[in-house]
Amino acid sequence: MLRSENKWQEALGIFLVLVGVTMRVLPHPDNFTPVTAIALFSGVVLAPQIALGLPLIVMIASDLILGPHALYPLTWGSFFLVSLLGVAIRKDARISRIFLGTLGGSLLFYLVTNLGVFLFQAMYEKSLSGLVQCYVMALPFFRNSLLGDLFFSGLFFGVFALVKNYSGKLVPRRTR
Template identity: 40%
Template sequence: MNKRLITLSVIVGLAALSRLLPHPPNVTPIAAMALFAGAHFRNRKAAFLLPIAAMFLSDLVLGFAVYGSALLKSQPVVYFCMLTAVAIGRLIRTNRSALKIASPTFGNAVMFYLVTNFAVWAWGALYPRTWSGLIACYTAAIPFFRNSLIGDITFVALLFGGFALLERFFVSLREQPRPLPA
């Protein structure tokens, strides 16, 4: 296993573990971790599986310790959003400039807000299944969306910026071009 893969795996694992630390609601590194994995892992399977596995393990710990149940009804939607974030990260693999990272970060946060809150409205009992119920659900979620943006922007900067610095100082962490076929 090469140093780059080990380092990336440790970063993803630490990001998932940080969910277990006290934090404001929705200020977590999860979306940033998924974008980061998609953008940095050369191996497509690793890019998708590592963040999902890390999320699943931290969900198990949080589920039993905090919620009294390992799995919540809305989790498949959250996992779908994570997989989408990894796929979005794959799109910026070859050009990880600040602007190329900022747009997907914001777009992913909007997608997560729209999709997960639609699921809360559709499957939950908190809001009537009417147009006004959907609007009420999205309105009530605005503070969480703000926190998601704060977390996503902060952790994207830390993960992408931190790893860029590591690559600058440790040549062995830089992605090597694939050898040409013989």
């Protein structure tokens, strides 16, 4: 990676961390945050060594402010997997794949974290009906997650495409 490319990626990474932490700690509708979008976007756009750690930095920094909860490994692990999903689609990151990646990331987070709630918290009876009840009760949170993920993914990827397209017109290409 070129030195200027490295600086650009570091700057974008710092910006995404600041956005992610700020949006998590400021008042917002439940689960309407940019973390899944940051994980997917960074996986597609940034070098994997930066992308895979970025959502974890967002979560660690914001969880230090928000306070502890029992599901750290599951929430953090979910975002790590979404970053891996971004890395997997980066070579062919069409709008349809980004859209499906966003839906997949939202669904992954919903399934994993609510399975954790069912298994590790005493909120639901440990039975199939308790598991179903857990997932049903989490649907309003899933709706907000999905809406937030779609909004922020659209924002991040859309702005990135505009900047990339616009900056290419500002900087003349070298000819041989």
